[in-house]
Amino acid sequence: MPGNMITSEFLVNVDHERCRRCKRCILNCGFGVFDFQNMTTADSSKCVACHRCAVFCPEEAITIVRNPLAFKEHSSWDVDKRKAIWKQAQTPGMILTGMGNDLPWLNVFDHLLIDACQVTNPSIDPLREPMELRTYLGRKPDSIQVEKSDGGWKLETPIGNNIKLDIPIIFSGMSYGSVSLNTHKALAIAAEKLGTVMNTGEGGLHKELMPYKDHIIVQCASGRFGVHSEYLNSGVAVEIKVGQGAKPGIGGHLPGEKIGPEVSSTRMIPQGTDALSPAPHHDIYSIEDLRQLIYALKEATGYKPVSVKIAAVHNVAAIASGIARAGADIIYLDGFRGGTGASPAVVRDHVGIPLEIALAVVDQQLRSEGIRNWVSIIAAGGIRSSADVIKAIALGADAVGVGTAALIAMGCRLCQKCYTGNCSWGIATQRPELTGRLDPDWGAERLVNLITSWSLEVKEVLGALGVNAVESLRGNRERLRALGLDESTMNIIGVKPAGR
């Protein structure tokens, strides 16, 4: 009987006439595809199409193609379903995967169109006029009081801590452990240069990132890895991670292989032990428990803003309202396309709801309760471009979080094998020979380039919309129209059809 009934997903071809046998491919592949016996050989069954070998081959001698092996067509039993059954029939267990939901669910962003000025109001040229993206995250009072002061007016009461961002884009939480230290460094350097923040994720903060503390949100998740008083005070805000868009309702598992000396000391767990994040916080079984943790963290940090990260699930609007009332300053909404280092495929692909819809209903719920000023909303999980940034802000986000896009900027090919720890690009790995490949300054430069480009594009569209401050786009669904969405979805997100 065959040991493995699953044929290779990709085929790796080496053009031996072009190959100069430099063996660079062998060194570069984190998955051990290549070998050398008189000439370069490839084991296609190990290939994940991460392209590291092809990019670094000086002769472009390597091609990777989808295995053309024909399967009898069946519209219900697509090939992936058959392969999943073969895998699980061979070895009992959940099928793991990485990154975000890859099924072709309706993408609401791709059905939204943006308005522009014509005749009755002038558009504004961002090259000639100020165009403001500055954004403040945190609780804001409903109104302010002023008092007379010699000839003018002054603020009577301060408005409380807010995080000042130069752009409405932050880097989403990706833990040290799931990604390499160099990845964290690149994100921190870029956040500082861009005037925004990165989020530690749940793996603590390596001491080498301390210089960037004004651009870091520290996370406190169910495993409490690396959480101590100094850590909590090493950022501009603390985030309680309740859930993650890629895997709502379940915990996390960082295998012991990834827990080397540095991850061990940062996470404060023994080397080589699995880092298990419980599915719930065992001190948060309900909303009143969340309130206690929020205020405990505020007490521990001199009342820095506290963010609560939740996955977008069916009842998200009511949950968000509860979070706002529990004292959170920021709600971080992670849609079902959000990324992860590891998740059971069944959860990643089938649990949760799209960010666009969750964001729209949360913003509307908070408004209908008159408490929208109490919290800022960060929208994440599926932000792929500046167009998505604009649409998310128009739906009601104060800022967006990007994770996957940041990793792609640094080389990630979305092979979805982060959980193996073999990332050839040095991102989702702790293997020293791989992590060294990502130069933090090079990575930071690419992140700065990407986010600067997006910022320019956001400004250009703001100008076309005839506004010169991002707050005039925020929640301004009147400037969006839907094309090809059903009536109930349009009602839920509060956007009219194109032509109306």
Place this chain on the structure above:
Amino acid sequence: MTLGFGDQYAKWRVDTEKVPAACGLSGLISEDGRLIAGDTIIESMRVIHDRGNGLGGGFAGYGIYPGHATEYALHVMFEDESGKAACEELLAGSLEISDAGEIPTNPAANIVDPPLLWRYFAVPRPEKLSSSGLADEDFMVRLVMTINMTIPGTFVFSSGKNMGVFKAVGFAEDVGEFFRLPEYQGYTWIGHGRFPTNTPGWWGGAHPFNILDWAVVHNGEISSYGINKRYLEMFGYECTLLTDTEVMAYLFDLLIRKHGLPLEVACKVIAAPFWKDIDRDTDTAEKELFEALRIVYSSALVNGPFAVIVGYSRGMLGLNDRIKLRPLVAATKDDMLYVSSEESAIRQICPRPDKVWAPVAGQPVIGQLKGDV
């Protein structure tokens, strides 16, 4: 049917958030509180006839009802008698009405097919007011919103004390003649001629827009309308009149009356200074205030081209958007302040002003009554 209520209005409510419009405006105030007849503002508006297209004109006068100065003067338009009956039943249940009657009009004026136009002088019934738990003004705001939202073909278009709004489909000067404005005397007058781009005649959509004592005439298009509207909805304001100018009136009411901000501070919310200017402000108290205003009131920033003139019980304000995308000129002469879209409209009624200037973007021009009137 020129009023555009009923089915047609309902259709617009579905199809249209707001109607783009451009316009001409003019306003004047005697800071000494001298009473000026309504012909002056009509003459000013006549000069800028071409800034309107005959699809909307209107005026607001302050100090015009001295005999009823302590009562709310409700101006209401009805499409038909059934709306009037329903509205009057609601009014009678909520208000003590001292006087009611048709608003005097001149049928010879060049205005066609007017709705029923009625005026009520009233105060809230004390027992209704106390059981509502609301302040006097909030009670009236809620009543106006209820009528405008729920009674088909019925609109309260003026609800202040000792002031009144007069508006119609037509050119401004014709609207002034129609409402017999030369027979009224006021210390502040503002006027408006409208140039809407894609709507038939719509009486409710003419300017000024009003809530309580606030009356706003506006030239421009509020590009931030969608968020300004949603922000106001959090505080119970319903935008029903299909035009973005409405949010301006409600924002002033919210910021000044409900949140207690001084007028000039409210202007820094509506036409917020740029961060680059706030960042280099050397007056730390002012800097801190402006930062706080932008952080807290970001959804109340009115973005896009506008020039507005706002009338209120003790004064008049002229204000441009933050990069001055619409014209606005101001002038003074003795105790008078004039503000208009065009200098010609000022010189028509004040040929030799002491001073004429173009207000800087986002810098309010304010005329205030010096004493009691």
